[in-house]
Amino acid sequence: MNVPLVDLKAQYTSIKEEIDEAILEVVGRGQFILGPEVEAFESEIASYLGVKYAVGVASGTDALQLALLACGIKPGDEVITTPFTFIATAESIAKCGATPVFVDIDPKTYNIDPEKIEQLLKSKTRPKSESKSKITALLPVHLYGQPATMERILDIARKHNLKVIEDCAQALGAEYKGKKAGSLGDAGCLSFFPSKVLGAYGDGGMVVTNDPEIAETVRILRVHGSKTTYRHVMHGFNSRLDALQAAILRVKLKHLDRWNELRRSKAALYTQLLSRVDGIEPLYSEKNCKSSCNYYTIRIKDPRLSRDELRKHLESKGIQTMIYYPLSLHLQEVYKYLKHKSGDFPESEQAQEQVLTLPIYPELEQAQIERIVEVIKHFIKRD
Ligand SMILES: Cc1ncc(COP(=O)(O)O)c(C=O)c1O
Secondary structure (H helix, E strand, O other), rough: OOOOOOOOHHHHEEEHHHHHHHHHHHHHHHOEEEHHHEEEHHHHHHHHHHHOOOEEOHHHHHHHHHHHHHHHOOOOOOEOOOOOHHHHHHHHHHHHOOOOEEEEEEOOOOOOOOHHHHHHHHHHHHOOOOOOOOOOEEEEEEEHOOOHHHHHHHHHHHHHOEEEEEEEEOOOEEOOEEEEEOOOOOOOEEEEOOOOOOOOOOOOEEEEOOHHHHHHHHHHHHHHEEEEOOOOOOOEEEEEOEHHHHHHHHHHHHHHHHHHHHHHHHHHHHHHHHHHOOOEEEEOOOEEOOOOOOEOOOOEOOOOOOOHHHHHHHHHHOOOOEOOOOOOHHHHHHHHHHHOOOOHHHHHHHHHHHEEEEEEOOOHHHHHHHHHHHHHHHHHHHO
């Protein structure tokens, strides 16, 4: 029994007719960049998330950079984020000319720890502090699909007059206290990378916001800084969502809540089956949140168990796994200039050594999950 990490073919097979029809319609119409399909998708996402504006761009990475720029992040600024995320999060800050300032994670949720944000801000704003704080924004990531502790993060932002940009690349449809991730901060950034819960057949992204100025600036930035054709008010980007992707995503959006519900039930089954397995910590699920369960990640807690050996063992049985993420951003070569060292963010560093992401997708069957857990148990007994 082969179990891939994500099964995009199974999903396509389940909605083939709808997808094929949508693709043919766009091809027949001959409008491929922006246009009515993208506009329709933007307004559907806006109403799905309960926000006023949604602007389609070329990727989740671009969504982050354009949102940061539209929030006024400029060279010399500092933006607080997590070191336990995909590079795009911090890269987007650096590409605005600003500096990523890392704050360690809560080991239970893997998301940025608001208490540590508060501690850092306190130290930076002390009357006798040598350097004046240049922190202008917070960039929390809803990792694996579980919303960060937004209430505390928004409180801190209000107190210190900071913008909040949510990295929702893995969390479309997730909810924090009844509100959709992406609708809570100044801007939310979505990714439609194929393996995401709402995946395109290529790259795609979106910025969502309730702020008309942020929306307007992103609209201008995505088309070379122009408001009207060949009239440029700033340097921008070529970062547009394709009509074909929008058409595919419109079909898929109708299934998203059902798919996320299925993901949550698969995650709950993993958690139930793994909860009494020695040495393994199942994924924690926050009570007041609904995760989109983009990834189901366990921790190998027992130091006597080798994560690499477990991965190899699963692979030998046809089960694909992944490590999200094997090296925290503060230890990446690209951030040498920030002069961090091992031990600076112990929770993130421990997570990078212990996490292992197991297959999860709506079509994954109960028997497959049971088998995966059996293979893990067998490995532990053998070890
Ligand atoms: C947390 C996070 N942020 C940002 C991105 C960037 O999204 P994209 O691949 O669409 O550029 C991704 C996805 O790869 C991600 O997982």
